[in-house]
Amino acid sequence: MHDPETIHDDAPATNTSGNRPFEDILNARIGRRMVLGGTLAGAIGTLFVSPASAASRAVAAGAKNQSGRPSPRPLVGFEPIPLNFSGQAVVSPDYTIEVLVPWGTPLSSGTPDFSWPVSSAADQSDQVGIGHDGMWFFPLDHKSNDHGVLVMNHEFGTNGHVFGQALPSSAEQVAVSQAAHGCSAIEIMRDNSGTWQVVPSDRSRRITVNTPVEFSGPVAGSPLIENAAGNEFQGTLNNCANGYTPWGTYLTCEENFNGYFGTEEAGWVGNDAQQRYGFSTTGFDYGWHLYDPRFDLSNPDYANQGNRFGWVVEIDPNRPDRKPVKRTALGRVKHEGAATTVGRGGRVVVYMGDDERFDYIYKFVSARNYKSMIAKGQSPLDHGTLYVARFNEDGSGDWLELSLNNPDVAAVFSSMDEVLTFARMAADAAGATPMDRPEWTTVAPNGDVYCTLTNNTRRTEADAANPQAPNPDGHIIRWRDSDRHVGTSFEWDIFILASSTTNTDYGFGSPDGLWADPDGRVFIETDGTQPQGANDQMLVADPSTGEIRRLFSGPKGCEVTGIAVTPDRRTMFLNIQHPGNGDPELTLFPFLGDPVPRDSTIVLQRKDGGIIGS
Ligand code: FEO
Ligand code: CA
Ligand code: CA
Ligand code: CA
Numbered sequence: 041m042h043d044p045e046t047i048h049d050d051a052p053a054t055n056t057s058g059n060r061p062f063e064d065i066l067n068a069r070i071g072r073r074m075v076l077g078g079t080l081a082g083a084i085g086t087l088f089v090s091p092a093s094a095a096s097r098a099v100a101a102g103a104k105n106q107s108g109r110p111s112p113r114p115l116v117g118f119e120p121i122p123l124n125f126s127g128q129a130v131v132s133p134d135y136t137i138e139v140l141v142p143w144g145t146p147l148s149s150g151t152p153d154f155s156w157p158v159s160s161a162a163d164q165s166d167q168v169g170i171g172h173d174g175m176w177f178f179p180l181d182h183k184s185n186d187h188g189v190l191v192m193n194h195e196f197g198t199n200g201h202v203f204g205q206a207l208p209s210s211a212e213q214v215a216v217s218q219a220a221h222g223c224s225a226i227e228i229m230r231d232n233s234g235t236w237q238v239v240p241s242d243r244s245r246r247i248t249v250n251t252p253v254e255f256s257g258p259v260a261g262s263p264l265i266e267n268a269a270g271n272e273f274q275g276t277l278n279n280c281a282n283g284y285t286p287w288g289t290y291l292t293c294e295e296n297f298n299g300y301f302g303t304e305e306a307g308w309v310g311n312d313a314q315q316r317y318g319f320s321t322t323g324f325d326y327g328w329h330l331y332d333p334r335f336d337l338s339n340p341d342y343a344n345q346g347n348r349f350g351w352v353v354e355i356d357p358n359r360p361d362r363k364p365v366k367r368t369a370l371g372r373v374k375h376e377g378a379a380t381t382v383g384r385g386g387r388v389v390v391y392m393g394d395d396e397r398f399d400y401i402y403k404f405v406s407a408r409n410y411k412s413m414i415a416k417g418q419s420p421l422d423h424g425t426l427y428v429a430r431f432n433e434d435g436s437g438d439w440l441e442l443s444l445n446n447p448d449v450a451a452v453f454s455s456m457d458e459v460l461t462f463a464r465m466a467a468d469a470a471g472a473t474p475m476d477r478p479e480w481t482t483v484a485p486n487g488d489v490y491c492t493l494t495n496n497t498r499r500t501e502a503d504a505a506n507p508q509a510p511n512p513d514g515h516i517i518r519w520r521d522s523d524r525h526v527g528t529s530f531e532w533d534i535f536i537l538a539s540s541t542t543n544t545d546y547g548f549g550s551p552d553g554l555w556a557d558p559d560g561r562v563f564i565e566t567d568g569t570q571p572q573g574a575n576d577q578m579l580v581a582d583p584s585t586g587e588i589r590r591l592f593s594g595p596k597g598c599e600v601t602g603i604a605v606t607p608d609r610r611t612m613f614l615n616i617q618h619p620g621n622g623d624p625e626l627t628l629f630p631f632l633g634d635p636v637p638r639d640s641t642i643v644l645q646r647k648d649g650g651i652i653g654s
Pocket of ligand 3: 552
């Protein structure tokens with residue numbers, strides 16, 4: 041049991057568009073481009089893949105460092121760890137770990153510390169939430185390695201883990217669950233002993249489904265987000281992975297928002313759009329609709345409430361007075377993450393996965409140079425073009441425009457607010473390639489973009505970009521865009537096919553979190569079945585040599601997710617989500633004295649003070 045979508049494995053696939061362009065070309069693609077785990081390295085915990093042969097381009101170009109010169113030595117040198125089956129986190133002997141901001145940590149001095157079941161919604165609203173996921177560290181003065189604001193997502197926590205019941209029996213319990221979700225901004229500082237601490241700060245705040253927010257971009261003002269009950273816009277939900285912008289803000293991504301809605305109306309069936317986004321009578325069994333009419337699918341006063349979620353939301357860590365802003369130009373899907381880079385002409389480019397079986401990979405390109413847009417008072421995330429990816433069998437790819445300029449989209453929709461609010465359906469019409477659950481994306485310094493495709497047990501027909509059917513362990517795909525990220529074509533290959541059943545001492549399954557550092561190392565975090573049933577883990581890949589080593593493993597039952605660093609990369613923050621799946625019999629991570637395990641951030645530092653992962 042990991043993500044909500046895995047818990048609800050019986051949910052029907054929602055993409056019935058029939059986009060299956062490549063069923064016949066599997067063998068040709070595998071023969072030429074697949075990069076499958078090969079040589080066993082000397083040390084346990086190390087996996088080698090062949091660097092991509094890449095007939096058409098130099099995909100091993102990660103061998104260059106930031107300066108563009110060839111790397112003098114391999115990027116990965118730490119002592120790897122074996123598989124971990126314990127209730128504890130384990131890291132390479134070259135590193136130290138400490139625990140920071142577990143669920144329930146108070147953000148102000150007047151708020152009580154964690155207790156279980158959670159004492160009240162009011163307390164939880166000023167304590168760190170549950171379900172730690174994507175995050176980023178925003179250094180004070182843009183450069184401090186010792187002091188900054190950690191902004192973090194709280195994706196989900198089951199009712200059983202949060203308040204000890206399967207379904208809520210009061211409005212207060214629903215309010216507790218709501219307060220446990222959302223985001224935290226937490227000011228932290230490293231003390232003289234090298235230990236990271238929470239410091240009292242006006243910058244620290246919680247953002248939940250009850251926090252006032254704004255809509256911006258083409259869907260702002262649209263009737264598609266109006267409710268008869270009024271247009272007070274509140275909140276963000278199921279905040280999964282994230283992004284961070286060149287202008288110093290945080291992007292939180294709303295993923296499985298459908299799971300918080302439900303209805304008591306027997307036999308309720310949503311309209312086509314509601315079905316495409318997976319709304320159902322019970323959702324993921326949170327039962328919020330039993331006490332909060334906003335989440336009741338049958339309540340006519342909130343008919344468009346579901347359209348208010350599924351967006352990428354911008355948070356300014358240094359301006360706690362500012363409302364979070366839903367950036368609708370980036371489309372409404374089950375957003376996993378929003379990896380941001382600067383492309384040709386200074387345009388900002390955002391890569392995004394939509395994590396559902398057979399859903400798509402998207403990219404947004406700002407209209408103009410982001411600095412000139414900001415200088416004119418425009419957000420670069422409000423004006424631009426949204427695209428969806430089509431992976432061709434020959435290793436080429438196309439970014440298909442999701443606007444009325446595209447005749448395939450214009451055949452279905454007549455306005456941009458519809459195209460963006462129902463972006464999945466626009467992408468169906470455009471002919472995008474259905475993928476094996478796109479999770480995180482990351483942009484390497486050489487321009488390669490990587491995306492984890494975590495798994496897809498429902499795939500019955502393989503294609504070039506999703507070459508395993510079924511695909512229980514997932515893979516990582518890689519591409520390079522034309523025209524320095526702003527073009528409409530790309531070349532792609534498969535970086536690795538994950539496996540939990542071969543290479544059982546050193547392999548991995550279900551890649552999810554992903555981050556390429558400025559030297560080109562690729563950090564891979566897992567969420568799913570690992571070799572021999574071991575715990576989820578974080579590995580580090582050197583694309584120039586093909587080597588992958590295991591750096592860290594979380595406690596039993598957790599997912600390892602979220603990744604952030606200080607500017608000098610000598611401190612790394614990771615998140616341990618749902619340790620023990622909330623079951624105290626499996627682990628009491630991180631504190632043995634607690635009644636239940638607690639989602640937590642882990643701080644990694646090297647004993648010699650070096651760069652993490654090297
Ligand atoms: Fe929230 Fe797809 O992981
Ligand atoms: Ca998760
Ligand atoms: Ca994920
Ligand atoms: Ca996942």
